[in-house]
Amino acid sequence: MALYQTAAGILEKLQRKEGAVKTLVYDSGYKNVRQLYALLCETLRYSSVIEEIISSAELIRGPKKLPMNLAKVLVYDLLFGKGLQCGGRWKSTILAHRARLHAELAKLKVKKKVSSNQDLVTSMGGSSAGRVLPRYVRVNTLKTSLDDVITYFKRQGYANKGKARSIEELVDFAQKSGKFFLQDLHIPNLLVFPPSTDFHNDSLYTSGHLILQDKASCLPALLLDPPVGACVIDACAAPGNKTSQLAAIVQNKGKVFAFDLDTKRLATMSTLLLRAGVTCQELANQDFLKVNPCDPKYQKVSHILVDPSCSGSGMPNQMRVLTDEAGSEKEERLQALSAFQRRALSHALSFPSVQYVVYSTCSIHQQENEDVVKDILQQHPDFGLVNVLPSWPLRGLDTFAGSECCLRASLTETLTNGFFVALFKRRSPEERRLYEELKQSDLHQEEASNRENENKDLVISDSSVQSKRKSEQISQDSASSTKKKRKKKKRKTDQS
Numbered sequence: 001m002a003l004y005q006t007a008a009g010i011l012e013k014l015q016r017k018e019g020a021v022k023t024l025v026y027d028s029g030y031k032n033v034r035q036l037y038a039l040l041c042e043t044l045r046y047s048s049v050i051e052e053i054i055s056s057a058e059l060i061r062g063p064k065k066l067p068m069n070l071a072k073v074l075v076y077d078l079l080f081g082k083g084l085q086c087g088g089r090w091k092s093t094i095l096a097h098r099a100r101l102h103a104e105l106a107k108l109k110v111k112k113k114v115s116s117n118q119d120l121v122t123s124m125g126g127s128s129a130g131r132v133l134p135r136y137v138r139v140n141t142l143k144t145s146l147d148d149v150i151t152y153f154k155r156q157g158y159a160n161k162g163k164a165r166s167i168e169e170l171v172d173f174a175q176k177s178g179k180f181f182l183q184d185l186h187i188p189n190l191l192v193f194p195p196s197t198d199f200h201n202d203s204l205y206t207s208g209h210l211i212l213q214d215k216a217s218c219l220p221a222l223l224l225d226p227p228v229g230a231c232v233i234d235a236c237a238a239p240g241n242k243t244s245q246l247a248a249i250v251q252n253k254g255k256v257f258a259f260d261l262d263t264k265r266l267a268t269m270s271t272l273l274l275r276a277g278v279t280c281q282e283l284a285n286q287d288f289l290k291v292n293p294c295d296p297k298y299q300k301v302s303h304i305l306v307d308p309s310c311s312g313s314g315m316p317n318q319m320r321v322l323t324d325e326a327g328s329e330k331e332e333r334l335q336a337l338s339a340f341q342r343r344a345l346s347h348a349l350s351f352p353s354v355q356y357v358v359y360s361t362c363s364i365h366q367q368e369n370e371d372v373v374k375d376i377l378q379q380h381p382d383f384g385l386v387n388v389l390p391s392w393p394l395r396g397l398d399t400f401a402g403s404e405c406c407l408r409a410s411l412t413e414t415l416t417n418g419f420f421v422a423l424f425k426r427r428s429p430e431e432r433r434l435y436e437e438l439k440q441s442d443l444h445q446e447e448a449s450n451r452e453n454e455n456k457d458l459v460i461s462d463s464s465v466q467s468k469r470k471s472e473q474i475s476q477d478s479a480s481s482t483k484k485k486r487k488k489k490k491r492k493t494d495q496s
């Protein structure tokens with residue numbers, strides 16, 4: 001029963017906005033973190049279906065009524081999960097209603113004209129456009145190679161369907177079930193399996209040869225792309241999936257300094273890194289904002305990954321919780337988060353030798369994404385954006401000139417969790433000179449058109465359009481100048 005009581009307690013905390021699912025799961029002290037997390041994610045995904053069934057089956061009526069959140073997790077496991085796994089006093093209550101609950105589920109399917117549980121969730125707004133995330137599996141090259149893993153899966157009876165050519169192909173693939181897999185078209189060393197595939201008990205997963213990581217969350221480390229032997233910082237690192245990816249990219253040779261404020265998450269991270277064969281890390285239970293950039297220890301840090309705490313609104317199981325928040329509370333929370341994100345990103349850019357900084361969130365909110373990037377670019381003219389992965393279909397929202405250099409990810413467009421990534425590069429002295437010149441000429445232009453406007457009211461709209469065009473040009477010029485330099489490197493990423 002502890003499983004269901006703990007899960008119900010977490011659902012309550014989520015409703016009181018006391019944290020994100022993952023954090024609350026880690027904080028609960030429940031031993032089987034994976035089991036608890038899976039139960040919560042699925043209960044949240046089925047939430048509207050379960051609520052409707054509970055209501056029509058009149059499950060929580062009467063004097064000794066079952067608490068709503070406990071009812072939700074129990075009904076989830078009875079109808080959609082592994083069957084009830086407890087012997088507590090509420091089990092008999094639920095079992096007494098079993099036939100009625102199944103009947104209400106069947107009625108609801110008829111009403112919604114669907115036959116599968118997944119279609120029912122979709123029809124009730126639980127998941128976008130009937131799209132389901134496939135199972136993404138990153139091959140940990142610290143322990144094995146892509147070829148060896150492919151050979152292993154073929155021996156296990158999985159058919160290799162080759163490399164995907166388009167996101168549409170992945171979408172079709174994700175509708176299927178069976179023993180086969182594809183290689184991803186954007187991320188090298190990423191395999192894609194049908195959604196129902198479960199590797200939690202697979203020996204390659206338990207031994208750290210495979211990392212179960214959403215495709216979008218593989219982007220930041222991939223785009224940062226530190227060279228072998230580089231000195232890297234992972235600013236907000238736990239539970240460490242991106243740290244292990246960074247360690248694989250530098251081939252365990254340089255150094256990965258990883259910081260996190262949360263002791264429990266850091267402990268989980270230690271286990272994850274040990275299992276993944278990471279040896280180049282230095283973990284610190286420390287506030288990244290208090291790390292001294294001038295400490296000689298960080299003198300050689302050339303690449304920094306900033307993946308700070310965010311609303312998590314891009315995670316499918318979080319969407320409902322966030323959209324249910326009252327407007328003003330949501331706004332306050334977003335403001336607090338984006339203030340921290342600005343400080344963390346700005347702090348990263350202040351390290352004296354840093355050349356590249358990648359910023360990412362699993363949020364869909366502009367306040368945590370484009371707005372943060374725009375402000376930071378204004379505060380740090382010595383950095384510009386790199387136009388990463390040109391073949392990626394979903395770009396930053398058009399809120400500032402150059403926002404198309406950023407990447408967005410979503411279930412409907414890229415078949416991933418909702419995500420955002422921007423890569424900053426320190427401008428060379430030549431790029432900085434060019435940038436200042438263009439900025440200066442833009443200011444002159446603006447000044448001239450302002451003076452003109454004082455005299456001629458009628459040309460106001462034309463002048464401001466001209467001024468806007470010019471500022472767009474600046475960003476494109478600086479983007480294309482950095483783009484040329486990165487082109488060779490990024491072509492490699494795109495092709496692989």
Ligand SMILES: C[S@@+](CC[C@H](N)C(=O)[O-])C[C@H]1O[C@@H](n2cnc3c(N)ncnc32)[C@H](O)[C@@H]1O
Binds near residue numbers: 261
């Ligand atoms: C989105 S999670 C990071 C996920 C991680 N990058 C990964 O891929 O596994 C954000 C992390 O930032 C940590 N955090 C929040 N404020 C921090 C701070 N001031 N300094 C360091 N870490 C912080 C949180 O504890 C949390 O673990």
